[in-house]
Amino acid sequence: DAGVIQSPRHEVTEMGQEVTLRCKPISGHNSLFWYRQTMMRGLELLIYFNNNVPIDDSGMPEDRFSAKMPNASFSTLKIQPSEPRDSAVYFCASFRTGGITGELFFGEGSRLTVL
Amino acid sequence: QQQVKQSPQSLIVQKGGISIINCAYENTAFDYFPWYQQFPGKGPALLIAIRPDVSEKKEGRFTISFNKSAKQFSLHIMDSQPGDSATYFCAASQGFGNEKLTFGTGTRLTIIP
Numbered sequence: 001d002a003g004v005i006q007s008p009r010h011e012v013t014e015m016g017q018e019v020t021l022r023c024k025p026i027s028g029h030n031s032l033f034w035y036r037q038t039m040m041r042g043l044e045l046l047i048y049f050n051n052n053v054p055i056d057d058s059g060m061p062e063d064r065f066s067a068k069m070p071n072a073s074f075s076t077l078k079i080q081p082s083e084p085r086d087s088a089v090y091f092c093a094s095f096r097t098g099g100i101t102g103e104l105f106f107g108e109g110s111r112l113t114v115l
Numbered sequence: 116q117q118q119v120k121q122s123p124q125s126l127i128v129q130k131g132g133i134s135i136i137n138c139a140y141e142n143t144a145f146d147y148f149p150w151y152q153q154f155p156g157k158g159p160a161l162l163i164a165i166r167p168d169v170s171e172k173k174e175g176r177f178t179i180s181f182n183k184s185a186k187q188f189s190l191h192i193m194d195s196q197p198g199d200s201a202t203y204f205c206a207a208s209q210g211f212g213n214e215k216l217t218f219g220t221g222t223r224l225t226i227i228p
Contacts, residue, residue, distance in 0.1 A: 004158070042220035043159070043204060056215065091158050102147060104216060106158025 002026070004107035006092050012113045018080040021110045023092030024073055031095040033104070034067055034077050038088045046090075049075065050097075082114045118142050119207050121219025128226055134192040136222045138205035141186070145207040149216070150179065150190050153202045162203070163190070195226045 005024040013019055025032045033048040047057040049069045057067070064083070069075040079086055089109040120139045128134045138148075149164035165172045165179040165188065172179045178191040192199055202223050206216040 043218040045215070045217075048215065093158070102149070102164065103161040104151075106160065108156065108158050 004092055004094050004105050006090075006107035006110050008110055009108065010111045010113075012115065013082055014115050015083055016081045017114075018078065019082045019086075019112060019114075021077040021090050021092075021112070023075045023077070023107060025075070025092070025094030026096075026105055027073070029094035029096045029105070030072070031097060032069060032075050033091075033093040033095070034075070035091040035093060035106075036088045037091060037109070043091070046077070079112075082112075084114045087112055087114050118145075118217045119205060119219045121205050121222060123222060124220070125223040126225070128192075128195045128224065130195060130197060130226055130228050132195050132226075134190075134195045134199065134224055134226070136190045136203055136205070136224070137187065138189065138207075138219050139185075139187045140207050140217075142207070142209070142217075143186070144209045145217075146210060147208045148179070148181065148188050149206050150177075151204040151206060151218075153204065153221075155201075159202075159204055192224075195224075197226045197228065200224060200226050 007022045031050050034046040036044045046059045047067045052069045067077045089111045091106050091109045093104045093106045095104050118141050122137050150162045151159035152162040153159040163174050163177050165181050167183050176193045181188045202221045204221050205219040208216045
């Protein structure tokens with residue numbers, strides 16, 4: 001089975017540019033999460049969706065960040081305009097409510113570098 | 116507000132030794148405590164998890180010890196191997212199957228020959 005698929009794996013951009021990160025969750029999973037990982041702060045939950053509806057976006061750092069989930073198989077995280085402090089690895093993860101293990105499945109991440 | 120505190124930040128253990136990572140939580144409503152393992156360039160993956168109705172859970176060389184009164188839990192890796200070198204995250208949530216996990220800040224474990 002395909003896992004959570006993220007793209008791009010690496011992105012280098014200049015300050016002020018728009019960045020779009022993409023995620024395809026595992027088929028059948030009804031919750032999707034965006035996390036940001038940095039050395040200083042570890043894994044931070046940015047936003048999560050349940051059945052394509054945003055449930056909690058309290059972790060989104062500021063208005064420059066936005067996320068959408070137009071359907072059950074696709075989500076985007078957009079940063080506009082990007083800043084050097086946004087440099088991090090961004091993970092998408094999916095989850096199936098009612099699953100046996102309660103396991104959150106992560107993608108391999110998108111490493112963003114803003115110059 | 117950090118609700119799950121993890122220590123140490125980094126740990127070096129000799130091959131064959133015991134690796135111990137500790138976590139403490141504040142929210143008494145937490146009742147599901149998983150550990151995730153992350154290798155370089157990969158996303159975290161579930162390693163082992165425990166619920167507070169037991170004080171210990173063992174899977175192979177990995178054991179979670181849980182102290183409800185102290186609000187602490189720890190991961191023990193017995194006979195540590197170089198392949199165990201990774202970053203380990205503890206986490207907590209309210210209710211098994213509640214997808215909103217609160218993660219610790221991670222421990223970078225290095226096993227040396």
